[in-house]
Amino acid sequence: MFKKVVIFGVGLIGGSFALALRHAGQAAHIVGVGRSAESLARARELGIIDSVATDAAAAVDGADLIMLAAPVAQTEAILAAIAAHLAPGAIVTDAGSTKSDVVAAARRALGDKIAQFVPGHPIAGREKHGPEAALADLYAGKKVVITALPENGAGDVERVAAAWQACGAIIHRLSPQEHDAVFASVSHLPHVLAFALVDDIAGKPHAATLFQYAASGFRDFTRIAGSSPEMWRDISLANRDALLTEVDAYLAQLGAMRQMIAAGDGAALEKIYASAQHARLQWAAAIEAVERKET
Amino acid sequence: MFKKVVIFGVGLIGGSFALALRHAGQAAHIVGVGRSAESLARARELGIIDSVATDAAAAVDGADLIMLAAPVAQTEAILAAIAAHLAPGAIVTDAGSTKSDVVAAARRALGDKIAQFVPGHPIAGREKHGPEAALADLYAGKKVVITALPENGAGDVERVAAAWQACGAIIHRLSPQEHDAVFASVSHLPHVLAFALVDDIAGKPHAATLFQYAASGFRDFTRIAGSSPEMWRDISLANRDALLTEVDAYLAQLGAMRQMIAAGDGAALEKIYASAQHARLQWAAAIEAVERKET
Numbered sequence: 001m002f003k004k005v006v007i008f009g010v011g012l013i014g015g016s017f018a019l020a021l022r023h024a025g026q027a028a029h030i031v032g033v034g035r036s037a038e039s040l041a042r043a044r045e046l047g048i049i050d051s052v053a054t055d056a057a058a059a060v061d062g063a064d065l066i067m068l069a070a071p072v073a074q075t076e077a078i079l080a081a082i083a084a085h086l087a088p089g090a091i092v093t094d095a096g097s098t099k100s101d102v103v104a105a106a107r108r109a110l111g112d113k114i115a116q117f118v119p120g121h122p123i124a125g126r127e128k129h130g131p132e133a134a135l136a137d138l139y140a141g142k143k144v145v146i147t148a149l150p151e152n153g154a155g156d157v158e159r160v161a162a163a164w165q166a167c168g169a170i171i172h173r174l175s176p177q178e179h180d181a182v183f184a185s186v187s188h189l190p191h192v193l194a195f196a197l198v199d200d201i202a203g204k205p206h207a208a209t210l211f212q213y214a215a216s217g218f219r220d221f222t223r224i225a226g227s228s229p230e231m232w233r234d235i236s237l238a239n240r241d242a243l244l245t246e247v248d249a250y251l252a253q254l255g256a257m258r259q260m261i262a263a264g265d266g267a268a269l270e271k272i273y274a275s276a277q278h279a280r281l282q283w284a285a286a287i288e289a290v291e292r293k294e295t
Numbered sequence: 296m297f298k299k300v301v302i303f304g305v306g307l308i309g310g311s312f313a314l315a316l317r318h319a320g321q322a323a324h325i326v327g328v329g330r331s332a333e334s335l336a337r338a339r340e341l342g343i344i345d346s347v348a349t350d351a352a353a354a355v356d357g358a359d360l361i362m363l364a365a366p367v368a369q370t371e372a373i374l375a376a377i378a379a380h381l382a383p384g385a386i387v388t389d390a391g392s393t394k395s396d397v398v399a400a401a402r403r404a405l406g407d408k409i410a411q412f413v414p415g416h417p418i419a420g421r422e423k424h425g426p427e428a429a430l431a432d433l434y435a436g437k438k439v440v441i442t443a444l445p446e447n448g449a450g451d452v453e454r455v456a457a458a459w460q461a462c463g464a465i466i467h468r469l470s471p472q473e474h475d476a477v478f479a480s481v482s483h484l485p486h487v488l489a490f491a492l493v494d495d496i497a498g499k500p501h502a503a504t505l506f507q508y509a510a511s512g513f514r515d516f517t518r519i520a521g522s523s524p525e526m527w528r529d530i531s532l533a534n535r536d537a538l539l540t541e542v543d544a545y546l547a548q549l550g551a552m553r554q555m556i557a558a559g560d561g562a563a564l565e566k567i568y569a570s571a572q573h574a575r576l577q578w579a580a581a582i583e584a585v586e587r588k589e590t
Binding site for chain 1: 418419420438440467477478480481482484485486487488489490491492493494495496497498499502504505506508509510511512513514515516517518519520521522523524525527528529531532535538539542543544545546548549550552553556557559561564565567568569570571572573574575576578579581582
């Protein structure tokens with residue numbers, strides 16, 4: 001049980017964490033901090049937080065768990081504001097989609113208190129945002145990746161893991177670099193590709209005709225292009241190196257396929273399509289088997 | 296009412312057309328033709344067709360509507376087999392995903408009977424295949440693009456349109472070239488991109504780890520990579536010119552975005568992401584408004 005939990009950013013991610021912790025009886029008092037007074041008021045109305053803090057020093061006074069769920073670009077400023085007020089034993093964690101940059105920002109902002117920062121990334125989301133979108137069961141059965149630092153005490157890492165487990169999450173562990181390479185490949189690159197396609201089509205003179213004939217395959221493929229431009233700008237830059245590696249591999253792959261199409265090399269194309277179909281069907285079957293086990 | 300309808304290919308597309316026509320009371324007798332005796336027997340058991348023909352000449356004898364719903368690569372062979380047996384007044388149509396190549400094949404195979412071929416493309420599908428997947432309402436509310444030829448009589452085009460309308464479909468008209476350019480952009484390119492991503496990931500040494508962390512965004516983005524490799528090989532080559540135009544535009548777009556990421560140009564990236572998000576949300580809202588009106 002945490003005596004005082006502070007949530008920076010009371011939207012979908014932070015709000016759901018607060019609801020789930022409270023639901024599990026793991027938080028005696030939850031304080032919300034954020035840039036939008038309106039969101040904070042709404043979060044209080046919805047029972048996500050018990051009180052609102054406007055001052056970082058007051059917010060973290062007596063806190064034993066601090067969750068950063070604000071946009072990743074704010075991480076360093078938030079940590080710099082609370083660093084001097086962090087009591088020994090208080091643990092700071094985060095929910096950012098990128099980790100190497102967050103760790104670098106934390107090292108700069110926290111200095112010799114870096115051991116108190118245990119970075120994390122919950123693999124969960126919905127298309128809605130803000131306190132209204134928060135759900136007590138958003139993390140149930142979902143993965144949370146903890147990218148512990150060499151400086152972290154084992155007990156502190158365990159307390160963060162236990163908090164997420166109380167929310168129903170399944171804990172995975174990667175280094176920050178491993179994390180960023182994995183998500184550049186399976187999340188960040190697909191977002192870039194979907195944004196690229198929709199912007200490409202939207203920029204054509206006959207875009208209205210094109211969109212008229214887009215059907216269910218297009219709908220699924222481009223769903224992630226409905227995501228927040230600001231958030232994905234920040235992720236694209238925060239994970240720049242790993243993302244560029246993936247973009248370059250993809251450009252090479254697509255360039256090779258372009259040559260196969262131009263050369264009319266049906267056998268080579270079919271080999272790639274068949275490999276992709278096989279991998280996709282295997283992956284989907286594995287995911288569905290896990291989901292069946294959980295329900 | 297058609298006296299005798301012949302369906303080449305009694306799977307999802309041809310079988311659903313047969314079921315819908317029968318359901319609408321528009322077909323007195325439906326004959327199935329295909330390469331798989333097993334599929335034909337199953338289609339007969341399921342009440343999709345009334346009889347099976349193994350000989351093209353016998354199949355089209357007395358037929359007033361002939362639907363080609365076999366893989367597009369078989370179009371020319373089927374048309375060549377039936378050309379000599381086509382009675383005046385009989386109409387041939389198809390359900391192929393590409394049109395310029397189908398029209399070229401039809402011109403070669405049918406010669407001076409080309410006026411009897413009215414090309415079409417129903418924009419409908421499901422992930423399942425074969426006669427078992429056929430549904431009487433697959434085409435309800437869905438678009439069918441008719442790409443009429445200059446040689447077609449207005450009455451014949453009207454009869455094909457009426458058959459699809461009896462299936463519940465909404466008729467659109469494009470030239471074969473317009474059709475192929477549109478679908479290269481909103482369907483064929485996204486399939487190539489999804490196949491490329493999944494094959495790219497599947498080929499990496501740590502593919503198993505990567506797939507383990509793929510979540511719902513990846514699931515939607517790659518759903519179309521579960522499609523038939525043979526069918527998409529054929530489509531990629533059949534619509535080669537239009538597809539290459541789209542692949543090249545996309546490579547240029549992604550190359551430009553790569554430079555923005557490398558240069559840390561967040562403003563330029565955000566502009567593209569915001570344009571894509573805006574277009575995607577507008578498109579989804581328009582589609583949902585149409586769907587609400589229909590239900």
